[in-house]
Amino acid sequence: MHAVEAVVVAFWTMLPAYVPNNAAVLAGGGRPIDGGRTWRDGNRLLGDGKTWRGTLFGTFAGAALALALDAVAPAVADVVGVTLPGFPPVVALSLSLGAMLGDILASFLKRRSGRERGAAFPLLDQLDFVVVALALTAVAAPGWFRDTFTLTVVVVVLVLTPVLHVLTNGVAYLLGLKDEPW
Ligand code: CTP
Ligand code: K
Ligand code: MG
Structure with missing residues (x-):
């Protein structure tokens, strides 16, 4: 696979995992998942940032996007000249839900390391959602995963994602949508 092709496939395939966290920023608020409870270290289980x-x-937005992308994949593939994977329903859900779960797991780890809500945790912030989105998809749809995430694509995802994460969160911060640029 060509480098450009791998970047296009990586970006396309991860879009349903990129969108949920950003959608959650727009919709966040209300009851926190941990219900205000604390862990034995005295810190919040997850904190008010996970609702x-x-x-x-976020999960709905990511899954809906995947199904929309699935519908237009053949047409887009024609235009860009790259074979793009479609998204079976189970993958639409595993990518988006996995992204949200990864972010929630990261908040759990941040609270255990004494970081307050909103504190930065470099690398974990940029990769938590991809790692769990990929892991959940590998379990939920092993055949699709093997065909789609070749080693090259996985490497591109791990390099591309932190760059995109820094850029999109920087923009969200400048637009006043996020309190911190990470
Ligand atoms: N959000 C949410 N539910 C989620 C993830 C995010 O409601 N599962 C919303 C919250 O309003 C949150 C905002 O999106 O404050 C930004 O998300 P994030 O940066 O992940 O949360 P933080 O508030 O920074 O909290 P943490 O330190 O736990 O990451
Ligand atoms: K986060
Ligand atoms: Mg944050």
């Missing part, structure tokens, strides 16, 4: 509303909306 039911944000999680449901």
Whole structure:
């Protein structure tokens, strides 16, 4: 696979995992998932930044996007001249839900390391959602995963994602949508 082709496939395939966290920022608020509970270290289990509303909306947005992309994949593939994978429903869900779960797991780890809500945790912030989105998809749809995520594509995802994450969160911060640029 050509380098350019790998970048196009990586970006396309990860879009349903990129969107949920950003959608959650727009929809967040209301009841926190941890219900305000604390862990034995005295810190919040997850914190007020992980809400039911944000999680449901983010998961829905990512899955809906995947199904929309699935419908236009053949047409887009024609235009860009690259074979693009479609998204079976189970993958639409595993990519978006996995992204949200990865972010939630990261907040759990941040609270255990004494970081307050909004504190930065370099690398974890940029990769938590991709790692769990990929892992959940590998379990939920092993055949699709093997065909789509070749080693080259996985490497591109791991390099491309932190760059995109820094850029999109920087923009969200400048637009006043996010309190911190990470
Ligand atoms: N959000 C949400 N539910 C989620 C993820 C995010 O409601 N599962 C919303 C919250 O309003 C959150 C905002 O999106 O404040 C930004 O997300 P994020 O940066 O992940 O949360 P932080 O507030 O920075 O909290 P943490 O330190 O736990 O990451
Ligand atoms: K986060
Ligand atoms: Mg944050």
